Amino acid sequence: MSNSINRRNWLKQSTLAALGLTASLNSLGGEDYLPKDLGQLLPNSNPSLINLGSNENPYGLSPLAKKAISELIGQAHRYQYNIPHVQEFRKQLADYYGVTTDHLLLTPGSGEALNLLARHYSKGNLVTATPTFGILPNTAKKIGVQVKEIPLDGQQVHDLEAFSKAIDPDTAQVYICNPANPTGTVLHPDKLRAFCEEASKKTVVTIDEAYIDFLDAPYNESMLSLVKKGNKNIVIIRTFSKIHAMAGMRVGFILADPSTIKSLQENYFGNSNFCMSALSLTAAMASLKDTSHSIQSKKLNAAARQYTEDALKRSGFTVIPSYTNFIFFHLKQYKGDFAADMLAKNIVLRSSELPDGKYCRVSIGTLEEMKAFLKTMESMKFT
Numbered sequence: 001m002s003n004s005i006n007r008r009n010w011l012k013q014s015t016l017a018a019l020g021l022t023a024s025l026n027s028l029g030g031e032d033y034l035p036k037d038l039g040q041l042l043p044n045s046n047p048s049l050i051n052l053g054s055n056e057n058p059y060g061l062s063p064l065a066k067k068a069i070s071e072l073i074g075q076a077h078r079y080q081y082n083i084p085h086v087q088e089f090r091k092q093l094a095d096y097y098g099v100t101t102d103h104l105l106l107t108p109g110s111g112e113a114l115n116l117l118a119r120h121y122s123k124g125n126l127v128t129a130t131p132t133f134g135i136l137p138n139t140a141k142k143i144g145v146q147v148k149e150i151p152l153d154g155q156q157v158h159d160l161e162a163f164s165k166a167i168d169p170d171t172a173q174v175y176i177c178n179p180a181n182p183t184g185t186v187l188h189p190d191k192l193r194a195f196c197e198e199a200s201k202k203t204v205v206t207i208d209e210a211y212i213d214f215l216d217a218p219y220n221e222s223m224l225s226l227v228k229k230g231n232k233n234i235v236i237i238r239t240f241s242k243i244h245a246m247a248g249m250r251v252g253f254i255l256a257d258p259s260t261i262k263s264l265q266e267n268y269f270g271n272s273n274f275c276m277s278a279l280s281l282t283a284a285m286a287s288l289k290d291t292s293h294s295i296q297s298k299k300l301n302a303a304a305r306q307y308t309e310d311a312l313k314r315s316g317f318t319v320i321p322s323y324t325n326f327i328f329f330h331l332k333q334y335k336g337d338f339a340a341d342m343l344a345k346n347i348v349l350r351s352s353e354l355p356d357g358k359y360c361r362v363s364i365g366t367l368e369e370m371k372a373f374l375k376t377m378e379s380m381k382f383t
């Protein structure tokens with residue numbers, strides 16, 4: 001290998017390492033989003049990078065959340081359970097979703113909920129999609145759980161019939177990410193509800209609704225309605241990382257029947273409510289009230305997504321219709337490591353290989369960032 005290629009590889013690896021993506025640009029979701037080295041932060045490594053790799057909300061925290069953090073900073077030396085105002089969060093969140101606080105379990109990011117759920121329901125096999133968001137299935141595999149991976153259908157949507165067939169008496173959990181990551185597709189709520197009702201007679205069904213706030217009717221119906229009806233085998237996963245733009249603040253939560261929450265807390269989740277930062281909780285409380293921030297984020301995301309989808313289609317790409325804050329599209333005949341090659345041009349995104357070829361998952365940034373992404377795309381060779 002020549003010196004210049006060595007140097008290029010080294011530069012590529014250093015940048016990847018700084019992003020915590022060394023082993024991961026070609027995988028989507030899962031442990032790949034966990035920084036390998038927390039000491040190396042993105043802005044210091046390369047300020048001109050455009051990060052479209054992690055489905056974050058590019059518009060930043062709600063102004064009310066920022067204000068709440070600054071107002072609470074003087075009490076940051078206290079544990080959150082010693083700050084009465086912060087203690088109201090669980091009640092506020094429960095009221096918001098029309099449940100009681102014993103339906104609720106806080107987790108430091110919903111990714112941790114997924115990690116612990118894989119461990120909690122590990123006495124039988126896991127049925128999930130491929131591709132899907134990786135944390136839950138990756139943890140399951142790591143601890144020796146059999147994972148039955150059901151390919152998405154031709155439209156890159158969950159194949160619920162195949163899921164039903166895969167569930168057997170040994171199935172301990174079904175995991176469905178709806179809307180789906182990495183494809184951005186969604187199931188019709190009637191279809192998903194019917195599946196959940198049937199499957200939950202046999203096993204626990206975990207529905208990851210991380211991106212539900214980007215949906216419009218009729219798709220924006222949560223499976224929480226089943227929990228409210230008393231279904232003990234439905235577990236709903238939510239996060240403040242997406243529409244609330246709080247990915248760095250690590251606030252996730254589980255909604256489930258009180259008996260299910262109790263059994264989780266008696267096991268791996270015993271410490272979960274305690275793991276939350278007071279500053280993150282006060283920010284979440286404020287953000288929950290700031291509906292104009294969520295509405296604006298959703299609107300701006302939809303506009304930038306439409307712009308990007310249209311431009312990609314005009315350039316002849318097959319784009320999977322997205323309902324989320326990211327787009328999944330086929331990379332034609334691209335030769336090479338697309339994500340690594342885009343990184344060399346300062347754009348962070350994900351690419352992966354499916355049976356019908358290579359795909360890219362690009363997060364929706366600001367319109368300006370998407371224009372920069374599209375401009376860079378023009379310099380790439382796809383044949």
Ligand SMILES: Cc1ncc(COP(=O)(O)O)c(C=O)c1O
Binds near residue numbers: 240
């Ligand atoms: C489907 C899905 N679930 C969960 C998460 C984890 O999010 P967090 O741990 O930030 O709540 C992500 C992150 O991208 C995701 O895409």
